[in-house]
Amino acid sequence: MTITVAVSGATGYAGGEVLRLLATHPHVEVKTVAAHSSAGQKLGDLAPHLRKYSHLTIADTTAEALAGHDVVFLALPHGASAEVAAQLPEGTLVIDAGADHRLDDAEAWQKFYGTDHAGTWPYGLPEFPTSAGRKQREQLQGVSRIAVPGCYPTSSILALAPGFAAGLLEPQDVVIVAASGTSGAGKSLKPHLLSAEVMGSMSPYGVGGAHRHTPEIEEKLSAAAGERVQISFTPTLVPMPRGILATCTARVKPGVTEAQLRDAWGRAYEGERFVHLLPEGQWPSTKSVQGSNHAEMQLAFDAHAGRVIVTSVIDNLTKGTAGGAIQSMNIALGLPEFEGLEQEGLAP
Numbered sequence: 001m002t003i004t005v006a007v008s009g010a011t012g013y014a015g016g017e018v019l020r021l022l023a024t025h026p027h028v029e030v031k032t033v034a035a036h037s038s039a040g041q042k043l044g045d046l047a048p049h050l051r052k053y054s055h056l057t058i059a060d061t062t063a064e065a066l067a068g069h070d071v072v073f074l075a076l077p078h079g080a081s082a083e084v085a086a087q088l089p090e091g092t093l094v095i096d097a098g099a100d101h102r103l104d105d106a107e108a109w110q111k112f113y114g115t116d117h118a119g120t121w122p123y124g125l126p127e128f129p130t131s132a133g134r135k136q137r138e139q140l141q142g143v144s145r146i147a148v149p150g151c152y153p154t155s156s157i158l159a160l161a162p163g164f165a166a167g168l169l170e171p172q173d174v175v176i177v178a179a180s181g182t183s184g185a186g187k188s189l190k191p192h193l194l195s196a197e198v199m200g201s202m203s204p205y206g207v208g209g210a211h212r213h214t215p216e217i218e219e220k221l222s223a224a225a226g227e228r229v230q231i232s233f234t235p236t237l238v239p240m241p242r243g244i245l246a247t248c249t250a251r252v253k254p255g256v257t258e259a260q261l262r263d264a265w266g267r268a269y270e271g272e273r274f275v276h277l278l279p280e281g282q283w284p285s286t287k288s289v290q291g292s293n294h295a296e297m298q299l300a301f302d303a304h305a306g307r308v309i310v311t312s313v314i315d316n317l318t319k320g321t322a323g324g325a326i327q328s329m330n331i332a333l334g335l336p337e338f339e340g341l342e343q344e345g346l347a348p
């Protein structure tokens with residue numbers, strides 16, 4: 001079986017990562033790469049590491065250019081994907097790496113993105129424990145539209161959802177502080193991302209509930225908890241190209257023990273190929289998941305503060321975007337989940 005694919009946003013960080021992973025997918029043939037300002041150039045001139053696709057000429061992103069493929073990946077700036085996606089046939093599997101179709105709540109969309117809400121698609125986070133014993137992958141089988149989560153939400157939701165799904169955590173007073181590598185911001189020039197600003201330094205941004213991933217994390221954790229979860233989320237920038245380390249803490253319900261916590265997380269991810277609770281005493285680091293579709297986490301019970309602390313790591317471009325997108329594609333099409341995703345992380 002050969003699945004024909006178009007990747008739009010192919011010259012960006014997320015689209016480039018989709019192509020890097022698809023190059024090893026046994027059932028995929030990439031027929032079209034598309035973007036915008038770089039249309040007309042050869043992909044190899046802009047992304048020389050993508051040797052398999054270097055001969056492809058970049059098309060402009062139009063419904064015509066993307067039509068006629070089994071699967072279309074959209075890795076475009078926020079707001080750019082909804083219009084083109086709406087023109088693609090129902091029979092095409094469309095996977096949006098951007099935010100346009102992630103949120104259920106149209107008001108929250110309007111508040112954080114400032115435009116009209118384009119609608120909600122199934123959320124591409126297969127291992128998300130939506131409630132005790134259920135996983136989001138059940139919602140992805142056979143679908144034709146998938147919204148890939150943001151990178152901070154991927155690491156934060158995976159870190160906390162087991163405790164909410166098992167009813168062990170208080171829904172208020174959840175605190176998430178996450179550090180991201182700079183590729184999370186995309187390839188376009190931004191003054192706060194000049195190397196002189198970033199190298200050898202670490203700084204927060206989007207502080208005070210202002211970051212647009214706040215409603216995304218709250219919505220999905222609320223779905224797992226079956227009640228409204230409120231979070232305080234602070235992102236920080238660290239001088240590395242890739243990776244997210246999210247430290248997530250929540251108050252535990254009265255009487256909850258450390259053994260119950262370990263058991264809930266252990267059961268949630270038991271048998272998962274890409275999401276791992278590390279053995280007790282091992283703490284995760286971003287390097288070991290770099291370039292891979294794995295998420296790793298560890299938890300501790302701080303009895304003094306009455307809180308669970310979960311630290312999780314992902315590669316923002318792999319599990320946090322392109323890997324999650326391809327894993328979701330595999331599920332939607334009935335392929336083995338791991339195809340194209342067998343890369344291990346790095347060491348040292």
Ligand SMILES: NC(=O)C1=CN([C@@H]2O[C@H](COP(=O)(O)OP(=O)(O)OC[C@H]3O[C@@H](n4cnc5c(N)ncnc54)[C@H](OP(=O)(O)O)[C@@H]3O)[C@@H](O)[C@H]2O)C=CC1
Nearest residue numbers: 009011012013014035036037038061075076098184186187
């Ligand atoms: N970077 C990350 O870690 C993550 C990114 N995402 C999401 O993925 C999407 C892409 O992000 P990222 O790769 O970082 O961004 P980049 O800025 O690196 O790339 C953007 C891509 O979109 C193309 N593009 C820009 N404007 C338009 C337009 N109007 N119409 C069509 N194509 C356009 C660009 O093409 P050209 O250069 O030819 O103009 C380029 O290929 C975003 O929605 C982002 O939020 C999600 C999770 C993580």
Ligand SMILES: CC(=O)N[C@@H](CCC(=O)OP(=O)(O)O)C(=O)O
Nearest residue numbers: 098099150151152180181184185
């Ligand atoms: C370091 C950095 O700037 N990260 C990005 C998040 C990247 C991501 O997940 O993207 P989307 O939700 O935009 O798809 C940010 O904070 O805006």
